[in-house]
Structures are given as C-alpha cells and as structure tokens.
Amino acid sequence: MNITVATVTDQVFPLNVSEDLELENLKAFCEVESGVPANQIQLTFNGQPLNDDKKTLKEYGIKDGDMLFMQQGPVQQGFLPSQAPPMAGGAVGAGLPSFDFSNIQVPHGAAASSSNSSRLSAASSDNPAVIREMLLADPSALSLLKQNNPRLSDALTSGSLERFAQVLKEQQEAKAEQERLRLRMLNADPFDSEAQRLIAEEIRKKNIEANMEAAMEYNPETFGTVVMLYINCRVNGHPVKAFIDSGAQTTIMSSECAERCNIMRLVDQRWSGYAKGVGIQRIIGRVHMVQIQIEKDFLTSSFSILEQQKMDMLLGLDMLKRHQCTIDLKRNILHIGTTGTETPFLSESDLPECARLSGQDTLDEEKIIEESRRQAEHQQMAEAMERSQAASAAGPSASSSGRLSDPATTIMPNDSFSEATVKELMALSFSREQVISELRRFNGDKTQATAALFAKSLKF
Template sequence: MQVTVTTLSDQIFTLDVSEDLELENFKALCEFEIGIPAKEIAFVWNGRPLHDDKRTLKSYGISNGDMVLLQHMRGSQGQGQTTSQQPAASPGVPQIDFGSINIPGAQGGGASAQPGPSGRPQAPDDPRFIRELLLNSPHELALLKERNPPLAEALLSGNVEKFEEVFRQQQKERMEKERDRIRLINADPFDPGVQKQIAEEIRMKNVESNMESAIEYAPESFGQVVMLYIDCTVNGHHVKAFVDSGAQMTIMSQACAERCGIMRLVDHRWAGVAKGVGTQRIIGRVHLGQIQIGKDFLQSSFSILEDQPMDMLLGLDMLKRHQCSIDLKRNMLVIGTTGTETRFLNESELPEHARLNFNQPMSPKSQEQDDRMLAEAMKKSQDEAGKPGTSGAKPSNQNSSASSSGQNPSASNSYPEEIIQRLMSNGFSRDNVIRELNASNGNADQALAALFAKSFQLP
C-alpha cells in the first residue's frame, strides 16, 4: 500500500510499504528519505500520536492512500519507550526540573519569562510581554503599522485590555488556520472542498514566493514613490501644483482659489460633479487665468472643487496645450512651447497632505496624535514595570530586519525544539519561526516580536 508522509516544513513524499510493517521499520524508511534519525521521528495520524514502535501500520488503522504527519523531535530518545522502560528514580532522591532554571546572560536560549508589573513572571506569549517588546522596537512597530493596522492601533491606544483582546482574537484565528491546514493534510484529497482549499494553499504559496523574490531582487518596489509637484505662482500667490497627466482637466481647490483671489471669476454655470477615484462637487470654472512657472506666464482654465485636499492639479488639458514633457530621468517638467524647464519638488518640499505613508495620507494633526499615543503607551509600560526608562522586555542591539538570506541555513539545527514549538504555538509556521530566529541570531524574544510585527492583517 502507499502511505503519504508530510512534515511541518511542508516536505511531502510517498512510500510503498506493507500493511504489516512495524512502526520502527517505517521510521527507518523515513530516515533514509529525509535524513532525520529514526529515534527523533514521531508520527501523528488523524490527530493521534503513534507511540508503540512494535505495532504494525495495520493495527493503527493506517490504510492505502492515508497521510501521516512526521514530526522531528530533537533530543528525543525514541517515542516508543514506555513508562516502565524509563529509568526509575532512586528512592529518597528528589526530582528536580533543571530545565526551569534560567541561566543569566545566555544568548538565544529561548523566550525566557520576564517579571511583570505585579512581580509574576510573564510567559513569552503573554500579550503584555509582546506589547512591551513591540513598544521597545521602533522598527518592528513601523512594520506592525504597515502590515497589521488593527493590532498597531490597539497598541498605540495605550489601552492594555484592548490590545489583549485584539491579540487573543488574531492568535485564535491563526491557530484555527493552522488546524485547518493540518485537517486538510489528513483529509480526502479528491473531495471538491479539499481540492478548493489545496488550490488556495498553492496560490498563496506562489504569492509568498513572488513577494520573497521581489524583496530579494527588486526591493525598491516596496519603497515610497514621491508624487510630481512643481512650484508655480497664481495671481501673485505661491502654489505647489500637482502634475497629473492622468487627469482630464486642471482643477483648483476652493480654499486655494480664495487665497489667490480668483473666486470673483468663477462661472457657477459650469457647476457639476467630478468623477474619478471618488466624486467631488465642482463649484464652477475660471475660464482664463495665468500660471507663472519660472519666467513663463501660461494661460490655463481652472475647475474649482469644493472639497479638494491639494491646492492645484495640472491636468492633461493644460499639459497638452503647452506641449509639456515629463522627464523622469532628469526629474524635470519641460514646457515645449517655451523650452522652459522646472524641477519636480523633493519629498521634503511637498505639502503636508502629499507626504504619504504607504498610500495613506497623514496630516500633521494625525501625525502629532500618533506620536503622542506612542509616547503615552511607552510611558505607561515603563510605569507598570516600576523602573523609569526601562521595561520588562530588553531591546536587542541587533537589527531584527536583517535578511535571513545572509544567515547559514544549517543554523536552524542549533535551535532547541522547545523554543521553535513555543513560537509556533502562537500560530506561526515552522519556516517563518526558523527564518526569524536566523535573522535575530537566535534571540527568541526578538524573533517573537518580529513574527507579530510581520503578521498580515487577517480577514
């Protein structure tokens, strides 16, 4: 019969075996296939661990076409060992758990518990512990804002209960997703519903692979693109105009028109609605006005919009009338009718509403509010720790954003299985856990913060 074996790292292979094959011999075949010692292999079938190495596959109920999950249990001395085979404790000798002793200064030893505000040790998956890690890592906090806005908003609110609620909910959803994946592995592969889920899994893996390739070979595609603005003058008033060759007409905001003193020229008979990404009401039109760009005075018409964030937008009507060219190589706007060249503004020279953060506008008021919320949250965290200027989570001097491509892949073998499983218990895949441990040089606390920061918002 054929038995399919899958691992937590998504390795899949099929073995032709006899139904009378004992489990220990089945482990030996798997050792030959993937190189993991047989004594460190454990199997799970239909959610049930297989312990007795002397039992046959048939006695466990495994039949042709079934799939079993192989787990690598590092440091294990065989799963088939029964209680009676364990070395008995000497009478009168206390059983001491040396694994619970924390060694000061140990690097990469694991996500050790940190003392909480009440003096109790905090578990590595404690929301308060995660909160302190993120608050003490500006880089991870920036990633969290980008990839998981709900959790970032709860973190910056300063409300610990709100953060715990969002944290627990997302952790639950990740765990359910991982359980669904395990059920999918053990389900009938020919079921239409399973086929649909398998297709979605394959699609998402292709998406992740595509994103990893983009990060590796085209990292500039994740950068921020500065929009094209130029300096100009309208009726003696300085205006920063947005050059948009995709706009049909040149527009101006009502506030800018009032500031430039041309509202008296607005023809309200041309009122209407402007449609694009959204809709805005057009108050009217200024049929002829002058725009000074450099030493040139150019004629243009303006449609006045009631609620427009940018002062002025130079549309295709004006650009074509004066035969303008957008020279991105030299970062210049060339006016064809006069030969005048004017440079596009740098990011620091842009108006506030044009300084975008991943396509989300950030006004000065909201930026100030965001900074204030972050300062209050950090202060509250420090007060809870009882040590001003410090917190329970010690920030690492190493940059957690270091790419795992520069790390030695064999380094994953040096991480204790207990640490990997503990990080995976938060709903993260084994590959992601090992990748972040490599990036943080084995610092489990730092890897845990990076995993949460890089977790995408769940639907």
C-alpha cells in the first residue's frame, strides 16, 4: 500500500510498504528518506503517537492512502535516555533485540529520492549555482523548464551564471510581490475597490490553474510540441528544405538561400517593401518565375525575397493552390494534385537546425518584440524622410502656401468625405496626404480608397 510521511520541515515523501510492516522497519525507511536517525523518529497517526515498534501498520489501523506525521523527538516511551536502543546490535532495555540496518541494500529509487531530497534542501537556500547545477543534471527538469519558463531556460543554457542568477532573482522577486499582494488582499477591507480587483485576479488565476490541470489530465497530448512540415526540393538545381505553410499568403525565400541558388540576379526591386505578420521584415524584391523540383516534377513559382529570414524557403498558399496541393497528415505526405506526385514530410532529424525542437537558435519573445519595434521605427523613419524630400522638392512656394492651407492634407468644402473617415484610414498606417488623395479619386468611397491604398503599399 502507499502511504505518505510529512515532517515538520515541510518535507513530504511517499512510501510503498506492506500493511504487515512493523513500525520499527517503517522508521528505518523514514531514516533513509529524511536522514534522521531511526531512534529519534516519533511517528503520529490521526493525532495519536505510535509507540510500540513491534506493532504492524495494520494493527495501528493505517490503510492505503493515509498520511503519517514525523518529528524528531525523544526516544520511545518506556526507555530512559541512557537506555536508548542502539541501532547496531545489542539488547534493548526491555530485553527485546534490536536490528542492524547498516548492511541493508537500499533500493535505487529510495536512494535517488533521498538524494533529490537533500539536493532540494540545498536548493532552498536560494543559491543560484546550486539550483543551476541541479537543473543541468536533471534532463526531465530541464525539458519542463524549456516548456514552462523559456526565459529562465535560455539563461540557464547560456553558460553565464550571472545572467541565470539575475533572471532567477527577478522571477523570485516577482513571485514575492504576488504573494505580498495576496496577503494584502486577504487582510484588506472586502469592500475596498483595490481588494476586490485583487480578489478577482486571484479567482481568475485559480480558474486558469484548474483549466490547465484538467487539460493535463484529460488531454496531455496538447502540451507536446509538434514537428513542423518540411519537404525536400530543389531550386535552380540546388537542394533546399522547404517549409509548408498554408497560412502564408505568398511563397518566400531568404536572401541567403537566394544567393546559394544563384537567383539574386533575377530580383525585381520594384516589389520591395515590408512583410507584416508576427513581426516586420524587409522585402528586398521579387523573383517572378523560378522552377522548383519536387521529386520528379518541375513546378513554376514566384518568390518574395526577405532580407532577414531564418527559414530558407516557405511554400505559401499561392503555390499550394496553384498546384492543388493536399496536406495529408494521416499518411504524412504532401500530394501535388496537378501531377499526382507525393513527397513525404521530413522527420525531426532531417529538419534544418532552426526548425528542430531542440534547436538553440530560436529567438525568445523579448528579442522578437524588440526586433519588430526596431524595424517598425526604421520604416516610419524612411517614410518620414521620403515625405520630407518630396516637400523640399516642391519648392519654397509650395511650403509657404502649405503652411497656410495645403489642399493635399486639408478637407475642402466640396469633398464628399469626413474627418472621421480620414482618421480611420490613417489608422491603417497610411499618411494623411495619401488617404485624402485616394478618397478624392474615388469620390469619397472608403472601400475603393482602402483597396487602392493597400495595392500601392506593395511597391516601395
């Protein structure tokens, strides 16, 4: 049966024992787990101390799933301190023989549990070096850390103890602040608005935890990480591993891959611009037609060449729809409808380094946000410089009249649109001058003006 032993130091360890096990043998197991000598262990069950070492657990009424409380105290009743029974041979005060447990071979699991307990005790001292060594020595703990705390995992695998200690300290301080707020909530006036907000937040977190626990129990597969869909192909005779992405509108290729495939000479820079999605990336231009070899088929496709792209090539929806491709996840193949060819998706071992689950070069969330912000600022600066150059080229007379009333940026009495329509389109990252120009061109039709603005934004 399985029982649980809890100590005054909040150490809890399970034991799988027989109901016919005598109490003195149970104390020996507790000594292995806790490190407390067996003759100093006092066990309590349901508030009653267990004093007779010769009674079995069944005789004490201990059943499967019960919990015992252990504390380090005086020796058993009936013995004086000077008569404490030795652990290695000899006779006890009442003439009962004692047992020598020093030669008992402790099972590997129990030894490992004891080792983990001592390591956890050392880690509780908040020593970053000890915690780091413990995590690096446990592959399962490291895997869970990568999934549940990517920021701390990156600091751990960076090799820098200072960075790991800094991130760990920040997270510990944040946790302490949350605990402080929770205690403040419990002691605050329940009718206080701030206390009600903290109570609502606590309820929300408990609901999230309950939802996560239910998911881990009934749908544990949702917490696994799936391998992305890649296929082998050739572009201009060069082997490339292409990522299949039905959520991408166009087929793209990195500038490095375009260099390797010798197609940079075909890039049309009139199609340069910026690709917006999870982040913002600069589009160098477009290659209008290139042959892709998949198995024995040669298919034509166009590419948008991105300046900074970790994947070599991404087959988007334009390519997949043109050739009527089917993603068959049951057979793990890509079926090309126009030719009937089938090609298998690659296993994880065949994927490029950036796509493997164990890859170390993936960007964390902070780096992605920072890179997106920097590129957005670069784009805004480029647009501002372009408008400034256009204004200076118009001459001083145009600037002086513009200060009075510039028709390009001012709604005139005969315009058939309002200021609210202009602001709504400007919120889509278009300049006021562009919005007013397109609205006038389509007599105030917002839908047609929006379509025209997006069409023109494809060209730099």
